[in-house]
Amino acid sequence: MMRLTFKKQRGLSLVEFMIAGVIGLILILGLTQIFVSNRQAFDTTAASADVQETGRMAVEILAKGVRNADYWGCVDNNNVFNNLDNTALGYDEDTLGFGSGLDGADDNTDASDGIVDGTDFIFIRGTRGSSDIQIDEPMPNSSAVLDVTTANDLAVGDVVAVSNCQGGDIFQITALPSGDKLQHNTGATLFPGNGKNSGTCSGGGGGSNCLSQLYDKGASVLVPYSERYFIGTGVSGEPALFMRRGILGGASVGSGQTIELVEGVEDMQILYGEDTSGDGTVSAYRAASAVGDMNDVLSVRASLLVRSRQLNVLDSPQVLTFNGAAVDGSDRRLRRVYTMTSTIRNRM
Template sequence: MKNLSKQSGISLVELMISITIGLILMTGVVQLFLSSRATFSTQQGLARVQETGRLAVEFLAEDIRMAGYMGCMSKKLNFTNTLNDSDTVAFDFEIGIEGLDNVGATVDDGYPDNIIQGTDVLVVRGANGNGIGVTRNNESGQLFAENSGVAATCDDKEASFSGLCENDILVVSDCQKARVFQATNLTATGGAVEINIVHSKDGSAEPGNNVASWGGNSSKDPDEKFGPDSQIIKMNTMVYYIANGTSGIPSLFRSVNGSAGQELLEGVQNLQITYGRDTNSDKVPDDYQTATEVGTAWEEVTSVRLELLVQSTEDNVLEDPQPYTFNGATENSPGDRRLRQVFINTVGIRSRLP
């Protein structure tokens, strides 16, 4: 039989010492966890800010480079816009690039109405996508082009051939002249190896054509003829602007051909733009000006300088508020603990540079 009098447990002092040591160890673990979490949140916020800034610059730069592009005839030496409402923001293809400077409380007609005050707006117009070749001389109200067999995503009631849809805004160019029009009807013809593109004054089309007949093959005017050396490409008007996104924070939006704006990138807080003007016709920018300073001289713009302010999508990723300098002004009290970074890039318009 064991002698129970020789067995003993932990004393109160030993228990208190053990608890104290455990608390000290737990405090260290918690501090390490909190420090690691804060570092992770900061690094994650920085990575997202940098990725957002990079993508925003790429989106804008890709369209800016192609501003005013109309196939091989991109100098507008002989350009005709046959659309109705050709002086509106969505369809004024005479102007390849333009913008608004520091939007006020009332936005100009034709622009989205939810643009954040004090930000800039960029409008880029031009042809993009794959072109299709004209197969024979046009007739007065129609063009004939190759049927590539590629379908596009169209509305249920619209036909699609060679990546085009009925009611698309198109440009036909032969390096000497270009004409913008709306395709009101697409059909396969010539044994399905080519398509017939009609450009009638169809009242159901938006905006529709104000000229249905070009004269075409029967005309003696060479400006009315587009033969097998011509190309047809889809035209688009892109409007880039800053508005509050679905999460409630500023984001970069894009509207195409007057459609509802699409949220591209969350966290783009501000966009400021200056335009490089060539005032002596040497194809080199002489000065960078705001949209207000450019006025109506958009044909002199050969490059665009972008300045974007990107913020982290989450608050409290920094220990203290982060002062920042943007567009020449310093903000010392941003009112939050978001991470911010400024991205600056200058992009040339290919058709206007040497």
């Protein structure tokens, strides 16, 4: 009877070891490729979501600001008289002027203002309030004291506006006499103070404390605001949409507070829809420098260039044109352009 004998395996030959090594290397390279591809897809998806969220928020903020601009109660800005003293030292026309509910500038070139060069910025002004504070008693003359329904939310130094359907006045509260009253004396006790009126007042009274008219019961007391939206450099070093809010109350009246709103907005270009024919429709969209009269602007069109926070998201530089020029995509960030058009509802 034949017996079969088997030799025991005493190790791997060099050939077998090399074959196993090659197979293992192929597997590792395959897994690495899958990992890299998944990571690239994840980064691209995250960057896309980031850009979309940034663009949506920035557009929403600007659209809301434009939509609510130039509100002065039931009267337009042309009939609102600014009583603030524009001769006061340090008076800032941008913050305290209220000459127009809307203003802007093209292609910033001032390297010292914190605004990215080459970008546009826009001023939005108006008043806010729900008419909760109203004139409580008709003004018998143009005295410096107004009777109101409540003064609980107001303080000495606050800049306010009183408005009816014939006109309005902007002034600074200089005192709050007892009995829910607002006082608006002239003089230099506060900055900027009041003092633009002179001459004989309607209904009698001292000329230096005149308002532009006598206000009857029911006239609204509103809170003015002044905001500038622009592109600056955020705390992280990334470009961002900013708002500079004029301070119109407290100890810092006339100064501004700069607030970073949305990170990742690289550029902003703005066109203004001007009604040149007076028919209540937009005749053409123009840059700020080409607008004849900002008071004739009915809508605003803003284009935003938004970029991802992450570098090297894309496999190759993105080809993109913004404002008629090619965008440098050598950092391989993901970029998108968002455009919004919003009407100024208080002018329609």
